[in-house]
Each structure stands twice: as structure tokens, then as C-alpha cells.
Amino acid sequence: xxxxxxxxxxxxxxxxxxxxxxxxxxxxxxxxxxxxxxLRHSAVVGHGRAAFEAAGAAVTTWxxxxxxxxxxxxxxxxxxxxxxxxxxxxxxxxxxxxxxSVVWTAYEERRVGFAYGTLTGHPECGxxxxxxxxxxxxxxxxxxxxxxxxxxxxTRLGGPLIxxxxxxxxxxxxxxxxxxxxx
Numbered sequence: 001x002x003x004x005x006x007x008x009x010x011x012x013x014x015x016x017x018x019x020x021x022x023x024x025x026x027x028x029x030x031x032x033x034x035x036x037x038x039l040r041h042s043a044v045v046g047h048g049r050a051a052f053e054a055a056g057a058a059v060t061t062w063x064x065x066x067x068x069x070x071x072x073x074x075x076x077x078x079x080x081x082x083x084x085x086x087x088x089x090x091x092x093x094x095x096x097x098x099x100x101s102v103v104w105t106a107y108e109e110r111r112v113g114f115a116y117g118t119l120t121g122h123p124e125c126g127x128x129x130x131x132x133x134x135x136x137x138x139x140x141x142x143x144x145x146x147x148x149x150x151x152x153x154x155t156r157l158g159g160p161l162i163x164x165x166x167x168x169x170x171x172x173x174x175x176x177x178x179x180x181x182x183x
Contacts, residue, residue, distance in 0.1 A: 018118065026146065039128075039146040041144045042143040043171070043175070052110075052140045055132040055142060058180045059131075059142070060105070064176055064177050072086070082101065082102065086100075087100065098123060104129075112131070113131030123150070123155045124149065125150070126148030128145070129144070131145070150162065
């Protein structure tokens, strides 16, 4: 993981670029681009302004991702456009690294979150957003929206298993965020 981040920040290497064209398409979850697998998942994680603020902070400071057991290194403590993020999951030699870059953020009165897009070298190609909404009745809802397709031989080989794993991870994020908001 450290090797992944150091390779992303080395001045003697060209900086990886986004591996897809539809940058910021997750800003409009109802209009995701064709030719990709689409993921939309939402979960209620709390109620009220305090829960909204706690959830928003956990999402935008990487706490939610880290609390799932994923390794995450970022070149900033908080999500902002252009921040490089390296995420890895798995065990030992089976740990896969995934370089991303934050492509948009929302720090609004009733909406907080961000999206990152895949960089060259990521096993998938696409974008994923993580947004917390404060609904008019005080419900705090967390939403994951993504579009992706395989970019490596092993994700192509994984076929229909990959979207199932992505959906399972989105559910885990919702459960983790609910737990973080309660504590």
C-alpha cells in the first residue's frame, strides 16, 4: 500500500490519469453512463443534525472506509478534488491496491460527501460516490452510487462476482457508518 502511494507521488514518474471519460457522472445518480455496471445503494444511518454531521465527517475524513478494515492512504486528511487515494483490501499477498482520485465533493447544508474516480492501474474503471443526506424529516441517509467495468484480466475473469462484491461492500459501508454515528 505504501508502495502504491509512493509510486503515485514520485516526481520522476508521470502522474496516473483518470481511466474513464465520464468524470463526475455520479453527481447525477439517475443518469449514469451506459456501458458500465451500475450500483445504487442507500441506508438510513441516523436521525437529526448531530447524526448528519457525524456521518458527513466520517465519510469525508476516510474514517468510514478505514473502519471497514480496508487500508486507505490519502494525500490529504479530508476529501477534496484532486486528492489521491490508495485503497487496498485482501490479505497478505492477495491484497489488491486500487488508486483513485477525488473528482468532486459536496459540503452543503443537507448533503456531504465525495466521489472518486479510478486512476490507471486500478482493477476497475469508473467512479463511486459516498454521500450523506439530511432529509426534511431529519432522517440521515447514506448513499453509494457507482458505475464501473473491469479494467484488469482478473476483474474480467471475476465476471458477475465483482458486482456482487461491490454491492456487499456498499452494504458494509452503510452498516459501518450507522455504527460510527451511534458511538
